[in-house]
Every structure is written in C-alpha cells, then in structure tokens.
Amino acid sequence: xxxxxxxxxxxxxxSNSTRRKVLEHLSVGPATVSELAAPFDxxxxxxxxxxxxxxxxxxVKSKKHGxxxxxxxxxxxxxxxxxxxxxxxxxxxxxxxxFDQYVKRLxxxxxxx
Numbered sequence: 001x002x003x004x005x006x007x008x009x010x011x012x013x014x015s016n017s018t019r020r021k022v023l024e025h026l027s028v029g030p031a032t033v034s035e036l037a038a039p040f041d042x043x044x045x046x047x048x049x050x051x052x053x054x055x056x057x058x059x060v061k062s063k064k065h066g067x068x069x070x071x072x073x074x075x076x077x078x079x080x081x082x083x084x085x086x087x088x089x090x091x092x093x094x095x096x097x098x099f100d101q102y103v104k105r106l107x108x109x110x111x112x113x
Contacts, residue, residue, distance in 0.1 A: 010080045013057035026073040
C-alpha cells in the first residue's frame with residue numbers, strides 16, 4: 001500500500017507539463033528557482049507551487065544558499081514510475097503474445113479444414 005501511495009505522488013507530479021519541463025531542465029544540472037521559472041509565463045508564486053509538488057514527491061530536492069534556492073533532480077525516484085510502467089508493459093506484451101498465438105492456431109485450423 002505504501003508503494004502505491006509513492007507511485008501516486010510520483011505520477012501526480014509527472015501529470016503536469018510544467019513540472020515535466022522542469023524535470024527536463026534539471027536533468028541537465030541543478031538550477032535556481034529564477035532559472036527554472038524564466039521560460040514560463042506565470043507568476044512566481046504559482047511556479048513555486050509546481051516546485052513544491054515536485055519536492056513533496058521527492059523527484060527534486062533543494063538547497064538554500066543565502067537567499068538563493070537551488071533545485072536538483074533525484075533521478076532514483078523516477079524508478080517508481082519506470083517500475084510501474086515496466087510491469088504494465090510486460091503484462092500487455094504477454095497478453096498480446098497469447099493473442100498472437102491464438103490467432104495463429106485459428107489460422108492453422110482454418111487452413112487445415
């Protein structure tokens with residue numbers, strides 16, 4: 001159940017395009033709030049809410065030096081989403097393989113008749 005709540009937090013954070021763009025920016029390296037907010041047409045308090053969601057989901061972490069807060073990505077946390085998606089992919093691949101085998105058997109029966 002705990003793992004499910006963690007996945008919920010991560011997927012909620014990833015559900016927003018602004019937050020995904022922030023993560024893309026941070027994948028290059030750490031950045032200040034100002035640097036992260038610059039490409040977005042929104043007020044700083046609204047943008048900081050996105051950073052808060054990312055930090056609460058533990059996809060990013062921040063450090064404050066004087067008055068400047070710097071964020072960096074926590075790539076290990078993305079593994080939660082990757083693991084969930086991998087499990088779903090494997091399940092569907094197995095189902096599609098079974099369906100493919102079923103269709104081949106039907107075709108073989110049809111051509112044998």
